[in-house]
Amino acid sequence: MDRAALLAAWSKTFGSPAPKGISRTFLRRFLAYEVQAQQSGHLPKAVATALMRPANEGRPKIPAPSLKPGGRLLREWNGVTHVVDVTDGGFVWKGETWRSLSAIAREITGAHWSGPRFFGLNGKAKS
Structure with a gap:
């Protein structure tokens, strides 16, 4: 045609x-x-x-980890233990405040990571 x-x-x-x-x-x-x-x-x-149907309807809802100010996250990466403190304004790592865990994970690894996953908050982080 x-x-x-x-x-x-x-x-x-x-x-x-x-x-x-x-x-x-x-x-x-x-x-x-x-x-x-x-x-x-x-x-x-x-x-x-x-x-x-909406895309997320019918899927089980996984509760997001609740991070409260005063909490501390520890992660060992390449033989170095990284400590991140949870504050009202974000996350403190190496004396610097960050808005997201993913940005910290990216700085530590040099690759894109989900911050919660990297710090083991959803049980899937691997070294």
């Missing part, structure tokens, strides 16, 4: 004009999918229902 025929098919199938600037390849693929979906009865009901 040429572009004009694809645009006409889009309008007939969806009852509205195709988005401006859409490529012929995309028009062709989208229309082919829609024709197949109509012939096979669209998605199974369970799948359609699952897609309509």
Whole structure:
């Protein structure tokens, strides 16, 4: 089909004009999918229902670790023990205040780490 025929098919199938600037390849693929979906009865009901639910619904909620001012985190990395104190204003490591544990973990390791994971607050940290 040429572009004009694809645009006409889009309008007939969806009852509205195709988005401006859409490529012929995309028009062709989208229309082919829609024709197949109509012939096979669209998605199974369970799948359609699952897609309509919020992404985090039905998942068990894992409580975030509560870090209270005065708490202390210890982590040994490459033979060095790092001590982080929890304060009202963030976290103190090597006499400097940091806003996040992840920033401290990145400084210690030189790589991106989840701070809570690095300090073992969710039980998954590994040396």
